[in-house]
Amino acid sequence: MEPLLLDRLLQITDLFQRDMARAFEGSGLTTARVHLLWVLTHNGPSTQQSLAVACGVSPRNITGLVDGLEASGHVRRTPHPTDRRAVLVELTESATTMMRRMQQEHVELNDTLIAAIAPADRAAVERGLNSLIEKLTALVDDAQTPERRS
Amino acid sequence: MEPLLLDRLLQITDLFQRDMARAFEGSGLTTARVHLLWVLTHNGPSTQQSLAVACGVSPRNITGLVDGLEASGHVRRTPHPTDRRAVLVELTESATTMMRRMQQEHVELNDTLIAAIAPADRAAVERGLNSLIEKLTALVDDAQTPERRS
DNA sequence: TATTGTTATACTCTATAACTATA
DNA sequence: TATAGTTATAGAGTATAACAATA
Numbered sequence: 001m002e003p004l005l006l007d008r009l010l011q012i013t014d015l016f017q018r019d020m021a022r023a024f025e026g027s028g029l030t031t032a033r034v035h036l037l038w039v040l041t042h043n044g045p046s047t048q049q050s051l052a053v054a055c056g057v058s059p060r061n062i063t064g065l066v067d068g069l070e071a072s073g074h075v076r077r078t079p080h081p082t083d084r085r086a087v088l089v090e091l092t093e094s095a096t097t098m099m100r101r102m103q104q105e106h107v108e109l110n111d112t113l114i115a116a117i118a119p120a121d122r123a124a125v126e127r128g129l130n131s132l133i134e135k136l137t138a139l140v141d142d143a144q145t146p147e148r149r150s
Numbered sequence: 151m152e153p154l155l156l157d158r159l160l161q162i163t164d165l166f167q168r169d170m171a172r173a174f175e176g177s178g179l180t181t182a183r184v185h186l187l188w189v190l191t192h193n194g195p196s197t198q199q200s201l202a203v204a205c206g207v208s209p210r211n212i213t214g215l216v217d218g219l220e221a222s223g224h225v226r227r228t229p230h231p232t233d234r235r236a237v238l239v240e241l242t243e244s245a246t247t248m249m250r251r252m253q254q255e256h257v258e259l260n261d262t263l264i265a266a267i268a269p270a271d272r273a274a275v276e277r278g279l280n281s282l283i284e285k286l287t288a289l290v291d292d293a294q295t296p297e298r299r300s
Numbered sequence: 301t302a303t304t305g306t307t308a309t310a311c312t313c314t315a316t317a318a319c320t321a322t323a
Numbered sequence: 324t325a326t327a328g329t330t331a332t333a334g335a336g337t338a339t340a341a342c343a344a345t346a
């Protein structure tokens with residue numbers, strides 16, 4: 001009984017989640033908080049509204065995540081220069097350093113994974129994953145868009 | 151700037167999670183509860199201890215998940231025939247029917263995804279995913295096992 | 301003495317709704 | 324009037340520790 005392609009992909013999903021959880025444990029960080037740190041790394045100082053959009057969660061949730069990251073010294077809230085309602089969330093120096101290291105480990109893991117694939121198969125795997133992403137994106141969007149509000 | 155292989159895999163992970171959450175919404179089911187239902191589908195009536203091991207969560211957590219699934223009519227607690235400490239959790243008839251349908255949809259999604267990959271690439275993608283699973287499993291285990299308790 | 305499940309407690313992620321301060 | 328963020332409230336998933344009943 002060959003496992004289905006779908007089962008293999010789900011297994012990879014599970015392995016990633018466990019690998020990430022393991023990498024964070026002890027640091028007080030969680031998947032949701034690290035996600036926010038990645039967004040800040042890529043986008044620079046951001047308002048909580050924009051973080052909510054980027055993370056795909058409610059603004060209220062961002063308040064909680066930023067509270068936690070502020071308490072652990074990873075981010076800092078600073079006043080928005082022109083809008084006194086808003087705050088800018090930015091990485092602290094130590095968090096910036098940490099994210100640089102994480103980004104490096106990310107690239108190293110990528111290299112390790114590519115090295116695990118037979119050279120002759122690599123191009124096909126890349127094409128295949130791209131096709132899967134395209135198909136999955138279409139499926140998710142299809143399910144989202146046509147909410148027949150008749 | 152080509153995205154990394156790792157980023158593609160993470161994107162697929164994200165798409166799966168969104169697709170599953172979408173599929174369950176409105177049904178009152180969640181990822182954790184559906185996972186438990188899958189375990190029951192595959193293993194048959196089980197004690198909460200064995201469910202805890204199979205789901206990789208604490209026994210206490212299983213109590214909560216089973217409480218919820220019992221309230222929604224998906225599972226039933228029955229006395230263990232020989233061990234009066236334990237209970238056997240089993241699917242109700244309606245949940246069994248639902249899981250059969252879910253299993254069918256699972257196979258259909260698998261077919262859809264395979265169809266999205268160019269036929270010439272399919273074998274290479276399968277091999278590549280197997281290699282990735284092997285490598286990732288080794289990485290996760292390596293990080294787990296040698297907790298140098300010196 | 302060890303195991304099964306539950307009660308007690310706590311933390312994180314998540315959401316919606318109401319409210320405050322500003323635009 | 325609309326927007327940015329917070330307080331209030333709620334529910335799910337997760338954990339550990341203490342306890343009951345049973346092995």
